[in-house]
Amino acid sequence: MFGGLAKSLFGSSNDRYVKSLNPIIARIASFEPTLEALSDADLAAQTVKFREQLANGAKLDDLLPEAFATVREAARRVLGMRHFDVQMIGGIVLHRGEIAEMRTGEGKTLVATLATYLNALPGKGVHVVTVNDYLASRDAGWMSQVYSFLGMTTGVIIPNLTDEQRSAAYNSDITYGTNNEFGFDYLRDNMKYERSGMTQRAFNFAIVDEVDSILIDEARTPLIISGPTDDKSDLYKQVDVVVKQFTAEDYEKDEKQKSIILTEDGTERAERMLEAAGLLEGENLYDFENTQVVHHLNQALRANMMFKRDTDYIVKDGKVVIIDEFTGRMMDGRRWSEGLHQAVEAKEGVNIEPENQTMASITFQNYFRMYPKIGGMTGTAATEAAEFYDIYKINVVSIPTNVPVQRIDEEDTFYKSTEDKFRGIAKTIREHAAAGQPVLVGTVSIEKSELLSEFLTAEGVDHKVLNARYHESEAHIVAQAGRKGAVTIATNMAGRGTDIQLGGNLEFRMTDEYGDLDPGTPDYEGVADRVREEIVAEKAAVLAAGGLFVLGTERHESRRIDNQLRGRSGRQGDPGLSRFYLCLDDELLRIFGPDTLFARMMRSNMEDGEALPPSKWMSKAIETAQKKVEARNYDIRKQVVEYDDVMNDQRKVIYEQRSDIMDAETVGDMMSDMRAETVNTIVGESCPPNSYPEQWDVAGMKLKLADLLNLHLPVDDWLAEEAIDPEIVLERVQAAADEAMVEKAAQVAPETWIQIEKSILLQHLDHHWKEHLSTLDALRQVVHLRAYAQKTPINEYKQEAFSLFQRMLDNIREDVARTISHADFQYQAPPELPPLPDFITTHFDPFTGEDNSADIDAGTRGYVTTTLPPLQMVRPEAQDLGEDPAEWEGRVNRNAPCPCGSGRKYKHCHGAVSA
Incomplete structure (x- = not known):
């Protein structure tokens, strides 16, 4: 009680910290009139002046006010965007090696330019880390205009670059890339046989975008570089046949830990079947000679009983493709380790590829702790503040929004069964869409998104589905999710990287509806002006209808994911609405929910189809369940770190x-x-x-x-x-x-x-x-x-x-x-250094077998040059990709020049996605 009273009188420690930065903000503003009066050449010369001051003994903190003001003025001239004061606060927090928690739509990409420029002045390099290569390429191309104007070079690390291109990117003043690319490059460098072949230089400063996703969610799993071993396809198939004959009485599974073990009866039955198949040495399954068979048996059990098709993976073109549990993306080229992927391939009857042997490994915790200073940005970090400090010694600072948030976050609505819940959701969506309000629906799996799609079709609601199956059109679907009456179903919206603009997105509408027009031509500009007017009118209608309605079909394991979904609505002061729908069948409640919750719900004698009125008690119970999961996942991450520290x-x-x-x-x-x-x-x-x-x-x-x-x-x-x-x-x-x-x-x-x-x-x-x-x-x-x-x-x-x-x-x-x-070298030429083999890069969880790799191999083969300014795309040749443009999808960067040679971007040419 007294703590709440003190907080109301003096503000929280976070409020006091933010307030203490006001004198620095005022100092930055004092430079603005002087810098506005400078010519472009004089403004660009500020970089040379700052570097001279550093050489004469000045500290970065001494340069901060004028350097930040310089970046603000450069961004205003080059991008037409001026940093708000709250963005300046975010920049100071990043420079101090802390995490800036900023709401969705507050301009984190622009905030990063402040601390990035200041810390790049000494010439030791700054790494800006993103969650996928689309964002790395987009942000590098976008923000490099500011850095280039100020005389700094920008590089970007994406898949399929040569070592020379990577080295040039790392030697730039500022380097953008994904967490996986940075980590794998570190491991690859330490497998090279000559110093000249290494691409990275000494670590200096890193800014991590979506820091909670990278340093928390993905930190459960180490990065691993591996090479192939002997083929054991027949053994996997034989064991899979045995496992498929088991009944529920033969094993016990723990869904919390994602583990499964045979019962005593199950062990005896397994021994009989394996002996009949000629796979058992002796009579006892757990004799030393049967170690390999036991390993295969355990992995086949997990594959058949724990991993679900269309939830944990999909089968595409005869291959098992993992689905990222955090983003819902397909991860082409990613494979589970320890033989689990082969067991799933045997289960699905597809071609079984050989296992891999670990050649190098590191966790994100130990990788990022090698940086002398690290800052981070995200919309949701406060719930994990303790872990950030325990593991990385980083503080979390919540930055106020530029405009007060007007979104209304309603209490959860509760149903008895999944069918009742989805029927209620479909009716709610129909009502809101009919009133002109766009609806964004968040689901936790492909299966749930397709089930809801069936209910919406039955209700006659026009909608679009965004999940791993429709990965190619992701950005287009998300960009138009804010149009009047639009209904978009998305599997885990976290980290999608495309803003939802109310009324629609001009660039994507022009691409989708008028892809035959060339940008910059009179015809294009004429149509663009008309579409721009339509978007303004449509936005006004959407605002009048209440803004974007975010509807969650169930709670995620982590409160942060829920907050990220909610954060898609109400950006920059827009009105909005968010609400979650739950039922007793939801996985979170079924596995982790308190027993009293189930007892009370069942005693309430709810009628079929009836919804419980919103309840703070119910929301509290859900939050308790989520805290249980978060605590369990934290323990897993701590265990990973403890073992990897050794x-x-x-x-x-x-x-x-x-x-x-x-x-x-x-x-x-x-x-x-x-x-x-x-x-x-x-x-x-x-x-x-x-x-x-x-x-x-x-x-x-x-x-x-x-x-x-x-x-x-x-x-x-x-x-x-x-x-x-x-x-x-x-x-x-x-x-x-x-x-x-x-x-x-x-x-x-x-x-x-x-x-x-x-x-x-x-x-x-x-x-x-x-x-x-x-x-x-x-x-x-x-x-x-x-x-x-x-x-x-x-x-x-x-x-x-x-x-x-x-x-x-x-x-x-x-x-x-x-x-x-x-060795006898008298008659032999000195041996050449062996080349590095073709490695397989994975990012798997040693405790659950899940793969949390970002979508780095399913990305592009359109190469990005690594010596900027300005950022340019190099056109891959058509003969390297095949003559059929249909085969280019997923192999060419959407912003790269089209391989056909037209001179237009691939996304405006053969990569255009029809509406």
């Missing part, structure tokens, strides 16, 4: 070692040390200190010297000497090993020898690191079983991982010594 320490050692090897002029000292350690180990094991010669393992020592160092020494003769001891043996073996290596090095030119040593070191380092990652993956899968022995799994994992790492280093040392000692 690997991260080892990763740093390996990657630093690789860098040292690549940067060193010579690695002779390193090779000498490894050789000396090998000799020490051999002699120490065979001739223990304070032992007599007759106790030595001479035969074993001779075998090891021949195997590891290619040395054949008269050790037996040394035993006849009276004064012989382990120290003398050690010195003689060491001298012989060094002499042999000097002779071997003399066979080739010194420069060639250095390259040979580097190549051998790097290849063995990479080989053993890859094997080590595979071992750690297996360890993480089973270490939780040690909890039964009253041991803490994470502590056990740390101890085991450390021992495995020590063993790996020993194996590397021995293999390097063996390889270089036995």
